[in-house]
Amino acid sequence: MTTHTVHFSYLHRPLLRGLLALCSLFAAPAWSAEHVVRMLNAGTDGSMVFEPAFVHAQVGDTLRFEPTSTGHFVRSLAVPDGAKPWLSEEDQPFVVTLAHQGLYFYNCPPHLMMGMVGLIQVGEAVNHAAATAVMKSTQGRIYSHGARVDSLLALVK
Ligand SMILES: [Cu+2]
Known part of the structure; x- marks a missing residue:
């Protein structure tokens, strides 16, 4: 035995x-993070801002847009292949699940002219060229703080 x-x-x-x-x-480690971006009338980078305007996230993370000031909402302008474009309602919190790797460029439509734009990088910037093209063409429609587009692009890793 x-x-x-x-x-x-x-x-x-x-x-x-x-x-x-x-x-x-x-x-x-398989936990996912929740990132929070506030929509503000005034922030450290001036008026009408997403804060932070650049977020580096991982696939599976979520990002919550917080309507800290009123009169804002968020619409995606460029997303990676496979990701769904989004459009939120004014003054409502909005959660995006970041299921696809790449760059997500977005704006607040009523304040685009004032440079209210933001960028999310999820994992690798696999759609760098396509997103850059959209960002550059959007920059032409911004009246003030257009340089924010360049600042965001410079943060892409
Ligand atoms: Cu706004």
Whole structure:
């Protein structure tokens, strides 16, 4: 009986180790973060801003737009392939699930002319060229604070 038990555990030890290693793989950090971007009449970067205007997130994270000041909402202008464009309602919190890697460029339509734009980078900037093109053409429609577009692009890693 004792001999049999020893034999059994000897045989299965490598298998158990393998299973444990496999389990730790799946138990690896898999939490997702929630980022918060406030919509403000005045912030550290001047008037009519998203704060922070640039967010670097990971796939699976969520981002919540908080209507801290009134009169704002958010619409995406460029999203990665596969991601759904979004449009929120004025003065309502809005949550976006960042399921696809790439750059998400967005604005507050009533304040686009005042440079109320923001950028989210999720993982790698796989759509860098396409997003940059949209950002540059949008910049031409901004009356004040157009340089915010360049500042955002400079933050892409
Ligand atoms: Cu606004």
